[in-house]
Amino acid sequence: MSNDSTYAAAPFDHAKADIILRSSDNIDFRVFKLFLSLASPFFETLFEIPQPAEESEDQEVKDGLVVVPVTEDSKTLDALLRFCYPCTLADDPQIDVLKDALDVLEAARKYSLDVIEKKARQAIASPKILEVDPLRCFAIAHRGRLREETLLAGRYTLTQPLIPSWFQEVELITATDLLSLLAYHKKCGDAVYALRLDLSWIKSHYGSSQACSWLAGQYYSGTDRYSQPSRVNCGCPRSNPPRYSLSNLLSVSLQWWEDFMEETFTALRDKPCNETVKTSAEKTVQTVKARNCQACSPTITEGMRDFVDLFTRKIDETVSQIELELSF
Ligand SMILES: [Zn+2]
Structure with a gap:
């Protein structure tokens, strides 16, 4: 014994x-x-x-x-x-350590524990883990030959810079897989960055100057000679020449809008994901509110919320057309 x-x-x-x-x-x-x-x-x-x-x-x-x-x-x-x-x-058990999930997955497969395999897959691809560690999830899911989870994790890696820092699990995948992931990330970045070249997706969303009045830089003050409320230009700087003007809808483009768009697209090239837009928008909302502009400050929060919805939908649509090519 x-x-x-x-x-x-x-x-x-x-x-x-x-x-x-x-x-x-x-x-x-x-x-x-x-x-x-x-x-x-x-x-x-x-x-x-x-x-x-x-x-x-x-x-x-x-x-x-x-x-x-x-x-x-x-x-x-x-x-x-x-x-x-x-x-x-x-x-x-709570499987919150990724490496443990891979061990459980391999054991579950060995012992034909289908339900447990499913639970291990869920642990590997839980949103909580994906948001924090998409690259590790990617490496582990791919090593575990989990197609769906690998592709999902691949999508989440777009929240990270194009060239990630070293992480332990990178050794679980081949250089070919990593190359595929980098190529995918680059393609997504380029495609999202190209959205700035044709702003028809923004213009058609608003359709009229009224719908995007939060970008007009004007407020109503007093009445004109016909007793109609008169529109007054706000003090926010205008961009000249504008790059992101919604030209058929508005005659001006505010500098803060130009800065927001420029910064957002630059950041999107590296991290082509919704989070990039949300972070950038949040920053702009704070900046514009702090301007105490009669026109822009009261309307920025609502206006930006709607625009972020549009922008993130457009990013999803663009990125979902790009395929992550991997062999399993
Ligand atoms: Zn203003």
């Missing part, structure tokens, strides 16, 4: 368990065959093989239970077993 192995913590130390699974790092998990058999045909088959009652040379028995060594370490085995057990005995 082996004495250098220890029992796992509850619920895998149950007195009435009927088999022991020993992890690669020598932790013994006392488990019920029934739970594992129900979760996986692999275990069902494994447990169907008649187990010798007495300890023999090739079959270890500990405290009266047959010991089955597995290749997974205790951390992975613990997660796997928690998924197999009914929720009354063990909650599903």
Whole structure:
């Protein structure tokens, strides 16, 4: 009998368990065959093989239970077993470390634990992890041959600079895969950057000068000689010549609008994603509000919200037409 192995913590130390699974790092998990058999045909088959009652040379028995060594370490085995057990005995484990998710995924595949494989996939491609670590998700999902998750993570990598800093999991993927990802990122950046060359998507969205009056730099003050409210130009600088003017709708282009568009497009070239526009818009809203302009300051928040909606929809539309070419 082996004495250098220890029992796992509850619920895998149950007195009435009927088999022991020993992890690669020598932790013994006392488990019920029934739970594992129900979760996986692999275990069902494994447990169907008649187990010798007495300890023999090739079959270890500990405290009266047959010991089955597995290749997974205790951390992975613990997660796997928690998924197999009914929720009354063990909650599903939280897989918030990406590398653990890959280990669980590989083990789930090995033991034909389809439901667990699905859960590991969900853990790898959860929005929380994707937002924080899209490149690591990409590398891990691709290594795990998860097509859908890899492409999704690829899309999220657009929130990072074109040339990312080194990260551990980059070693999980080949140079060819990384090259594909960089090419995809560059194509998306170029395509989104090109949206500045033809602003018809903005003009057709507004359709009339009234719809984009928040960009007109005018406010109403007093009345004219026909007793109509008269429009007065605000004090915000105008751009000359304008680059982002909505020429058929407005006769002027405000400098803050020009600056916003210029900065946003420059940033989008490196990070062609919605977040870039949102960040840039937020900054402009703060700046313009601080100007205390009678025309621009009160209308910027609402105007920019609508414009960000339009802009992000346009980015989604543009980026979704670009394919990330990978082999699986
Ligand atoms: Zn103004």
